[in-house]
Amino acid sequence: MVDSKNDVSPVSAVLDTAPAKLASALFGDVVSLVGALKEGYSAVRGWMSERRNLRASSGDADATVGLLLATEQTTQTDDVPLAARRQVLLIVGAFAEAWGRCRAYGFSDPDIELSAIQNEFAARMQEHWTAAIAADHPNVTKQERYLRRLVGEPRRTPWYEALWRTLTDAAWDPPLLMPNRRRNFEQFFRLAYCTALASHDGEEVRRYLDGLQVQRADAIRQLLVQDIAGWGARHVFGNVSHHEQLPDMPLAEMYVEPSAIRTNVTRDKRTARPVLGLLRELLRQHPVVVIQADMGLGKSLTARHLALDLAQEYLDSAAPGPTCFFPVFIRCSDDLDAATVENFDLVARRALHRQARQNLALDLAAQDPAFSLPTDQRVLFIVDGFDEVVLGASVQERMFEHLARMTSGDWRCVVLSRPLVLPRSKIAKLDIPVIELQPLSTDGVASQANEWLARWNSLVRVPQQKASLSLEEIAARSLIDLAQTPILLFMIAFTWDDLAGGGVPRVALYETFFRQIARGKHELDVRAEHGRVLxxxxxxxxxxxxxxxxxxxxxxxxxxxxxxxxxxxxxxxxSREEPLYKHHIEMLVRDELGLRVERDAVQMICGGLLLALQSDPEGEDHALLFGHKSFREYLVGRFWATQLRRILSAKSREKRAKWTHVLLEGELLQDQEERAIDFLIEIIKYPNDAPGVLAGYDEREREKLIEWANEEFNDESQAFRDGESPSIENDFRAPLREAALAIGSLIAGSGIQAEHPRTLRSLIAWCWLREVVVIVHGRGLRHKEAQLSNVDLSNADLSGADFSSADFSDADLSGADLSRAALSGASFYRAILSRTNLFRANLSSADLSGAILSGAILSGAILSGADLSDSDLSDADLSGADLSRTNLSGAALSRANLSGARFYRTDLSEVVVASPNAELRAFYSPNTRWPEGFDPEAAGALLIKGGGIVRVD
Known part of the structure; x- marks a missing residue:
């Protein structure tokens, strides 16, 4: 209903009345014009003068316009200025004149009686009028609807559209206007409209339309700012209102502000601060600021949140409007190219036009005056994704030079990019500050990662009635390192239920992440791939x-x-010699892929890789850092997994040698902290029924891989690089044998069998000569009678191995894992076994005399008949161990845990304890001999008597 105070009829009544009045006026004009045309030039002049006077003063015509506008139900009739009503009258009058001329020129059937079709014309016009009004986009505001109606091309207005559709309605028989004369009609209309607009009586309308252009531009800018102010409700991925694949994740509720440091200052001034506050401070001092960060650290989210904050300030601030920043959000992949880097007026126009068309459905041309930048308004250009557009180095420099010239106290600019493509020397010369986003903190309840999880739990898990996710749980699954990167933290949280149930192994998260990096963007971002990387x-x-x-x-x-x-x-x-630099990659691409002469191709490929991975941008030759250490370790494991598959499927010895040769370049097992081998084994064991983001091995491939590992480990042949002497220390096959032992052992647990007593010793000898720590993953290794005296096997993993009758005399096995190992009859004479894990190991009849076993874990071990004379068992855990008939003469047992140990027919008379009556919780039989002065009853020992166990009180 239209506002009642204007005494305007309901819409149904308006539609009944307005088209009829308009039809009457049109038909009258047509008839009178046709008559004037027949009477000659002077009659036409008189007719036109009469119609002008009528349009300027006719109450009926003015009322008709009011009724037409009122049918929109958008405003009061009195809100429409008189000049706007006269603009409508010009359109209606010009339409009547054009139709009259068409009839006079015979472009319409002369036998049609206008008076006979007047009512039918009005009825059909009502139908078309309703359709024209309903065609508006629902998001268009009242103000914008009027601006559309009253400004610009008169033939695009709804009243012309309704009249035109009525005139050309296919239901007319014969047609009111011949189809092949429709363009003639438009020519007559433009002539009539322009004549009326150029006349003295049209001056008021002209002035009104000129003024509306300024109002319209302001109104559209207001709409654009209102749109940005609503970005807080948009999804963090893609800035869309709804994401089909993800739960609701509004920017305002999910964004955790990262910290940032300013990089181009002295190190003592590089204090991490919240990025938005640091950025605002720098913008007060500098016209241009750069924010750099690698993929997934929150550049685009920060850019969008900055625009959101500025838009809300623009709309809500108590300060005068021109003093607030008008945000122009430039998405480089869509708005910037090499031809426009020195024309930010055009870049900004593109950005505003894209926003208006995509977000507001405003179907306006990019050249529309509404998209010109205001000259009396503070503006902040937010240039997001500078790395995503392909620009040469000189073009990049020119852009920053242009920004330095273009910006001022009122016009500021923020550029967001990955570090690699930034022209650092030019930025430094122009004194442009650079700030770098930092990974999320993960330490404690107040950490940024914990805050992100709290938001995720509140928005996603709690509504789904799922238990909240904590950093402690993430750390327990060895994923805390990934939680420092926001995109990886999201991937962990999004797949947590499958991850916790084993459905998504850790390697699947890494693989998914690196597939996004290889694409240049996360797929859920619903945007195109990174152009340069692609x-x-x-x-x-x-x-x-x-x-x-x-x-x-x-x-x-x-x-x-x-x-x-x-x-x-x-x-x-x-890594032990120097970092990986760009020139290494160029050599690798040229030599390995045969691109020796295609310099442009090599440069393009290397540039894409440098963008995909983190690099140290200082200097001209960038050092690749791979982000977090685990990122490089995963990629190394992935490379070995794919290369081993090629080796196993090779059809010829030459192919197999080619694929193997690349693995001989270095040592997979460099140190105890290196986790590349862990990732490799996880990939090989990746379940076949898991999500298909990663190609794991099937059972047949694993069996073939174990066979390969067994062959490589036992193959003691050597290989030497050109120019090196053929000595053991120069052999570069030994690290492959070391890796093969680890791969076979970690896959199967009992898949490797040594073919010679000195097989493992030959590998250790290479490590000793090279002065590197040997890393032995020999779980389940079958190596009976092994000759391993004097070797260093500290921290080796030999759990479940079979070293029966092996010689470990004087060997260093400190910290090694020999749990459940078969060690019967082995010699550990004077061996170092401190902190060694011998849980449930079979050491029956083993020689451990003089061995250092301090702090060793021997719980549940079988030591029956073993020689432990003069051994150091202080602080050892012997709980539940079988020490029957064991020689413990001279053994040091101070602070040892002997709870539940069995000493059947064991002579303890010469055991060295800390002091008389030292705590000794043990089983013993009546014939056990104790040290002199030791009171087993006071020590709480248990007596085996008559087949039962009783406590001695």
Whole structure:
């Protein structure tokens, strides 16, 4: 209903009345014009003068306009200025004049009696009028609806549209206007409208339309700011109102502000602070500021939140409007190119036009005056994703030079990018501050990661009636390192239920993350792939297909994933000597892929890789850092997994040697903290029924891999690089044997069998000569009668191994894991076994005389008949051990835990204890001999008597 105070009829009554009055006026004009045209020029002049006077003063016509506007139900009739009503009258009058001329020129059937069709014309016009009004987008505001109606091309107004559809309605028989004369009609209409607008009587309308252009631009800017102010309710992925694949994750509720440091200052001034506050402070002092960060650390979310804050301030601030920043959000992949880096007026126009079309459904041209930048308003250009557009180095420099010239006290700019592509020397010369986003903190309840989880729990898990997720649980699954990167923390939380149930192993998270990096963007971001990375991947895939490294079904991202993994292995091999630099990658691409002369292709591929991975941007040759250490370790494990598969499937010895040769470049097992082997084994064991993000091994492949590992471990042949002397220490096959032992042992637990008593010793000798720590993963290794005297096997994993009758005399096994190992008859004479895990090991009849077993775990071990004379068992755990008939003469048992140990027919008379009556909770039989002065009853010993156990009180 229209506002009652204007005494306007309901809509139904208006529709009944307005079209009829309008039809009457139109038909009258047509008839009188046709008559004037027949009478000559002077009659036409008189007719036009009469119609002008009528349009200027006719109450009926003015009322008709009011009724037409009132049918929209958007405002009061009195809100429409008189000049606006006269603009409508100009359109209606010009339409009547155009139709009259068409009839006079014979473009309409002359036998049609206008008076006979007047009522039918009004009825059909009512139908078309309703459709024209309903065509508006529902998000268009009242103000914008009027601006659309009254400004611009008169033939785009709803009243012209309704009249035109009525005139050309296909139901007319004969047609009111011949189809082949419709363009003539438009020519007559433009002539009539322009004549009326240019006349003295049209001056008021002209002034009104000129003024509306300014109002319209302001109104559209207001709409754009209102849109940005609503971004807090948009999804963090893709800035969309609803995401089909994800739960509701509004930006305002999920965004955890990261910390940032300013990089181009002295180190003592690099204090981490919340990024938005630091950015505001720098913008007060500098016209241009750069924010750098690698993928997944929150650059785009920070950019969007900054725009959101500025938009809300623009709308709500008590300060005058022009003093607040008008945010222009520029998405480089869509709005910026090499031709526009020095024309930010055009870049901004593109950005505003894209926002208006995509978010507000405003179907306006990019050239529309509404998208010009205001000259009396403070503006902040937010340039997001600078790394996503392909620009040469000189073009990048020119853009920053242009920004330095263009910006002022009123115009500021923020550029967000990955570090690699930034022209650092130019930025430094222009004194542009650079701030770098930091990983999320994970330490304690007040950490940023914990805050993110609290928001996730509140928005996602609690509504789904699921238990909240905590950092402690994430740490328990060895994923706390990943939680520092926001995108990885999201991936953990999103897949947690499957992850906790074993459905999504840890390697699946890493693989998913690196597939996003290889793509350049996370798939859930509902935006196109990173252009530079994608282009590099397409150049790379051709070379890899030719070399047979990938198959024809592979995607561009598979090619980039291969290069990322290959680069990680190269970095791993160089890590003891130097970092991995860009020139290493260029050499690798040229030599390994045969791109020796295609310099442009090599540069493009290397540039894509550097963008995909984190790099140290200082200097011209960038050092690749791979982000967190676990990222490189995963990629190394992934590279070995794919390379081993190629070895197993090789059809010829030459192919097998080619794939194996790459693995000989370095040592997979470099130190005890290296986790690449863990990732490799997880990939190989990846379940076949798990989500298909990763290609694990099937049972047949695992069996073949164990056979390969067994062969490589037992193959003691050597290989030497050109120019090196053929000595043991120069052998570069030994690390492969070390890795093969680990792979076979960790997959099967009992898959490797040594073929010679000195097989393991020969491997350890290489490590000793190279002065590197040997890392032995020999779980389940079958190595009876092994000759391992004087060797260093500290911290080795030999759990479940069979070393029966082996010689470990004088060996260092401190910290090793020999739990459940078969060690019967083995010699550990004077061996170092401090802190060694011998839980439930079988040491029956073993020689442990003089051995150092302080702090060793011997609980449940079988030591019957063993020689432990003069051994050091202080602080050892012998609980539940079988010490029957064991020689303990001279053994030190101070502070040893002997609870539940069995001493059947064991002579303890010469055991060295800390003091008389030292605590000794043990089983003993009546014939057990104790040290002189020792009171087993006071020590709480248990007596085996008559087949039962009684406490001695």
């Amino acid at each position: 282009e590099a991947s397409k150049r790379l895939i051709e070379a890899l297909l030719e070399q047979g490294i990938i198959d024809s079904q592979s995607e561009p991202r598979d090619a980039m994933l291969w290069l990322m993994s290959r680069a990680a292995w190269k970095a791993h091999c160089l």
